[in-house]
Structure formats: structure tokens, C-alpha cells
Amino acid sequence: MDKRARFLAALARQPVDRPPVWLMRQAGRYLPGYRAVRAEHGFWDVCHTPELSTRVALEPLKKFPLDAAIVFSDILIVPEALGAGVTFEKGEGPVFERTMRSRDDLKQWNTTGLMERLAFMPNAVRHLAKTLAGSHGILGFAGAPFTLFAYSVEGGGSDDFRHARAMLTTDPGLARDAMNLFADAIAELCLAQLAAGADAVQLFDTWGGLLDKADYRAFAVPALNRAAATIRKAGKPVILFIKGGMHLLEVIKDIEVDGVSLDWRTSYSEARAALPGKLLQGQLDPVLLFGSEAAVRERTRAVLDEINRLPGGPGGCIVNLGHGILPQTPETNVAALVDEVVRWRA
Numbered sequence: 272m273d274k275r276a277r278f279l280a281a282l283a284r285q286p287v288d289r290p291p292v293w294l295m296r297q298a299g300r301y302l303p304g305y306r307a308v309r310a311e312h313g314f315w316d317v318c319h320t321p322e323l324s325t326r327v328a329l330e331p332l333k334k335f336p337l338d339a340a341i342v343f344s345d346i347l348i349v350p351e352a353l354g355a356g357v358t359f360e361k362g363e364g365p366v367f368e369r370t371m372r373s374r375d376d377l378k379q380w381n382t383t384g385l386m387e388r389l390a391f392m393p394n395a396v397r398h399l400a401k402t403l404a405g406s407h408g409i410l411g412f413a414g415a416p417f418t419l420f421a422y423s424v425e426g427g428g429s430d431d432f433r434h435a436r437a438m439l440t441t442d443p444g445l446a447r448d449a450m451n452l453f454a455d456a457i458a459e460l461c462l463a464q465l466a467a468g469a470d471a472v473q474l475f476d477t478w479g480g481l482l483d484k485a486d487y488r489a490f491a492v493p494a495l496n497r498a499a500a501t502i503r504k505a506g507k508p509v510i511l512f513i514k515g516g517m518h519l520l521e522v523i524k525d526i527e528v529d530g531v532s533l534d535w536r537t538s539y540s541e542a543r544a545a546l547p548g549k550l551l552q553g554q555l556d557p558v559l560l561f562g563s564e565a566a567v568r569e570r571t572r573a574v575l576d577e578i579n580r581l582p583g584g585p586g587g588c589i590v591n592l593g594h595g596i597l598p599q600t601p602e603t604n605v606a607a608l609v610d611e612v613v614r615w616r617a
């Protein structure tokens with residue numbers, strides 16, 4: 272099977288010769304090719320320029336026999352386009368010039384012409400698709416409503432996102448309205464990426480695991496379902512990633528997404544039992560890549576064997592990490608992981 276055919280078959284939950292593999296943040300800071308581009312261009316410039324975005328997205332494909340590419344961009348392009356003023360300080364997380372902490376703040380968000388301001392993202396997908404010419408699968412993506420809400424209220428990264436989570440009790444109506452606004456924006460953005468050539472989209476709910484079941488169900492799920500209902504009209508799969516979402520499996524079952532990307536603490540067997548019929552992706556620990564090559568190979572084979580033993584068979588599974596590759600990850604271990612998948616046969 273060629274790479275794209277394998278990726279599309281797995282997305283369609285059809286039989287494959289082996290599960291396809293791609294890695295979250297595969298084009299990131301651990302690659303010298305990425306760092307070289309960043310030495311000359313600002314982060315937003317890379318996102319805004321389809322040629323640069325594609326150049327960075329291709330770096331990992333040149334090094335490793337991955338089955339799919341992910342468009343190079345960021346989830347925070349949406350709050351940035353709404354007017355939040357997002358910058359990335361050197362070596363640190365994002366910083367928002369304007370946070371969303373009141374009804375007035377929400378009113379300041381500029382939704383007029385939003386998709387025109389975000390057109391660079393589907394344009395990057397189009398450029399990537401044209402360059403790859405069908406050689407690899409292509410993923411588009413967006414931030415999930417709760418995670419975008421969390422960054423926008425907090426004004427940057429955080430361990431506990433206390434301002435955002437406090438708003439769920441101090442002003443739940445405002446929190447819901449903001450998440451619905453994000454839901455509509457990401458739905459349109461994802462549809463534009465799918466029309467531009469993406470084979471599937473992934474919604475990153477990186478901070479969703481901070482919520483307990485009741486809050487996830489009450490706040491995150493309605494906005495996710497609102498977005499997913501629109502995106503799925505394109506007839507292509509929507510995959511949801513939640514970091515630390517193992518306590519949410521029972522809630523995730525009822526979310527209208529086609530697939531779920533598991534973090535490293537959630538096993539395929541547990542997920543298959545809790546989420547019958549859903550496409551599954553994941554779930555190797557990104558920190559494993561800092562250990563010995565032998566361990567990387569052994570754990571990768573263990574996940575492949577687990578996938579192969581799943582009730583209903585190994586169809587509909589995509590090997591990946593349980594979160595993004597970390598900066599300074601040794602490339603030799605990334606190569607070892609991908610090599611084990613490529614060589615594996617049932």
C-alpha cells in the first residue's frame with residue numbers, strides 16, 4: 272500500500288497492511304531544518320507564508336517514512352485573528368496582549384472578515400497538497416473550543432488555567448458564548464482546510480483534561496458537537512485529541528467525532544472498550560523518546576501488538592505519540608519508532 276492509501280484506509284476504518292504512522296508536532300523545534308527556517312523568519316511569518324509552512328511541514332517527511340503530513344500552523348491563529356494580539360516570547364509560551372475576561376472583552380473580538388484573515392491557513396494546506404501530489408496523507412487542524420477559550424481568558428499558558436476555569440462558575444453564560452464563537456470559527460476554518468486538500472482534521476483539546484466529567488460534559492462537549500456537526504458535512508473524519516482525558520472516556524463516547532487521539536496514559540484496549548466504533552490514534556509517551564533506543568523499539572512493538580489484538584482487529588488505528596514531540600528529542604529515537612512501525616506486519 273502506498274502511504275496515502277494506507278492513511279485513507281485507516282481513516283475509513285478499513286483493513287491495512289500495517290497501521291499508518293505520523294507524530295504530533297513532527298515538524299517542530301527538535302528538527303534542525305525547522306530551527307534554520309526560524310533563525311531567519313518569525314513564527315507568524317512561517318505560518319502566514321505557504322511556501323515556508325510547506326517547507327517546514329516537509330522536513331520530517333524527508334527524514335522519516337511517515338505516512339502523513341500535518342500542515343504547519345498553530346491553534347492560536349484563531350484568537351490572534353480575533354484581535355487578541357498573540358506573541359511567542361523566546362523559549363516561552365504564548366503571550367496575549369488582550370485577554371477575554373468580561374462581556375465587553377468578548378464584544379471587542381472582531382469576527383467580521385475572520386475567514387479572510389485566516390485564509391493563509393487553508394492556503395498553506397493547498398500549497399502542501401499541491402507539493403505532495405498525493406504521496407502522503409494530509410491532516411488539517413484547529414484548537415478545540417475549550418482550549419482556545421482557556422488560552423484567551425488566561426492570556427497564555429498555565430498549569431491550572433485558573434481564570435478560565437473560574438469563569439465556568441462566575442459567568443457560565445459568557446464562557447459558553449465564547450466557546451460557541453470559537454466553535455463556529457474553527458468549523459469554518461476546518462471546512463476550508465478540507466476543501467483545500469486535507470484528508471482529515473484534528474481538534475486539539477490540549478487542556479480539556481483539566482476539567483472533570485461534569486464540566487467537560489456541560490461546557491466542552493456542546494461546543495465540540497456544534498463544531499463537529501458542521502465539519503462532518505464535508506464527509507471527512509474529525510479526530511479529537513485530549514491531553515489527560517482518561518477520566519473522560521465515558522463522556523467522549525457521546526461526542527460526534529469520528530476518532531480520538533489518546534494520550535500516553537490511556538491504552539488502546541481501554542479506549543476500544545469505551546469507544547466502540549471510533550477511529551483510535553496514539554499513544555506512545557513523547558518522553559519515551561528520551562530513553563534508550565531499545566526501549567523505544569520495544570514499546571512501539573508492544574503498542575502495535577496491542578492494536579493487532581483489539582477486538583474487531585487493527586483497522587481504524589493510527590500510530591502516534593500521546594502528545595507532541597518535545598524540543599531536544601533525539602532524531603535517532605524518532606527514526607527508531609517510525610522504523611518499528613514500518614517493518615511491522617501482523
Ligand code: 1CP
Pocket residue numbers: 295296297298299300309314341342343344345346347359362363364365412427428429475477594595
Ligand atoms: O508538526 C508541527 O509542529 C505541526 C504544527 C503545530 C501544531 C499542530 C504547531 C507548531 N503547533 C500546533 C498545535 C498547538 N499549538 C497546540 C496543540 C498541540 C499540543 O498540545 O502540543 C497547542 C497547545 C499550541 C499552542 C502553542 N503554540 C504552544 C504551547 C504553549 C503552551 O501553553 O505550552 C507553543 C509553544 C506554540 C508555538 C509553536 N507552535 C508550533 C511550533 C513549532 C511552535 C514553537 C514556536 C517556535 O518557538 O518556533
